[in-house]
Amino acid sequence: MKRLSLNQISTKAWSLPEAVAGCAEAGVEWIGLWRDKVAEVGLDDAVRLLKRHGIRVSSLCRGGFLTGVTPEGEPVDGVADSRKGIDEAAALGTDVLVLVVGGVADNDLAASRQRVADAVGLLAPYARERGVRLGLEPLHPMQCVDRSVLSTLAQALDIAEEHPADTVGVVVDEFHVWWDPNVEASIARAKERIVGFHVCDPLVPFTDPLLARALPGAGPVDHRKLRACVEAAGYRGPIEVEVFNAELWNTPGDEALRQVVDAYRTHVAVP
């Protein structure tokens, strides 16, 4: 239980104050925050709330969209927005800003991938000065078009390795990488660059590209095996349970958190 972190998206019905209080109540010591939920209460109040309840922030989600387009295809200055995200992460006392790098711009996949590498180069010094690590999160290839041209850990590592390990790392999210025939080799290669480990199962049958996720234990992912891989690579930080699932989102926060804790204990924790 010491390493369990509630990724806030799993209790989407809860506001930030509710989620922080809920974690304290349930004995969950870590939380993964989303910037929109932080913005609802304001950064200063969020910091005070976390302090009052003694909850630590495992990561802030998310910067990115470095290819210059939102999932809806609107133009966006992802670098400027990610700088703000770095500042917010530093204020919230987490050293990890998760980056969702953005989908294909101008129908040009190769150029979009190059834009991401270039933008990480622009952000790295800014992050380093503020003690924040950039967590490149490869997303499932089904999100390549509109959310992330980074599709594999190997690809994320190719970019991260251009920078110091204490500045640019990767986030291992089971939902996004479980299918990858090279996932174990890539985790071993990542070593100290692993800045986050997110657990989740694909929903069976697999229907909705965004919401077809389920709590650990509901699908084919071998969570203890992947956990052993990231630990063998050297990661000893918090483990976020991050689940996009319509049913879970319609569940009251305290019950959703109970399910999160239960799934973690049963399928992820080392007995």
Place this chain on the structure above:
Amino acid sequence: MKRLSLNQISTKAWSLPEAVAGCAEAGVEWIGLWRDKVAEVGLDDAVRLLKRHGIRVSSLCRGGFLTGVTPEGEPVDGVADSRKGIDEAAALGTDVLVLVVGGVADNDLAASRQRVADAVGLLAPYARERGVRLGLEPLHPMQCVDRSVLSTLAQALDIAEEHPADTVGVVVDEFHVWWDPNVEASIARAKERIVGFHVCDPLVPFTDPLLARALPGAGPVDHRKLRACVEAAGYRGPIEVEVFNAELWNTPGDEALRQVVDAYRTHVAVP
């Protein structure tokens, strides 16, 4: 136009006789057949029809489900069914049976992948004796759970290379592999093992796991670039336009075929 093949699924509203006559009418010399559509008219009548219209079969879709489960999770003897598929391919005068290998069985991804390799070993001699090549088709990772534990060309090649190149090959379907950072390297590695090239774009926005496909030109895939890759690797066979798309499926067959031909001419054919 000499290399264009209509994959029958793109004109789903048409029966086999309609599709064969439609191709002849439109000057399309190749067709990619589906076994359920062949079964509707019977194998012998299908052979006669093809002969009468002078249409050749680029591939037969599909054998597989070698992990032992259907997409609906029912048990199936994929090896026995694939043997039938090999016989049908031989009768139809095509040397390619496309294999969709099946999803995760018993929640065990590694064991499921091993089952596929073992089953291909069982099928290869049977196929070889009948002059049919097995075309391992990696499917998009979003179909890993329920349709194909083969997710990348590299993975398919690892299995294919255990067997003679004239017996086990791979099918390069753009929809399934366009996002893969290693797609060009894998195509170059495949060389004479490429037994089919299917063109298609992902639909933007990307919504339905099965139907989020579009005619070439509607999405981010660079068809001429990938075509150049498969040709540089040595493939000179027919090019199938294979599109799962609800709107196209609701279009009358002759109009759907017109759109297929137009998309091929505009985005795939070498001017």
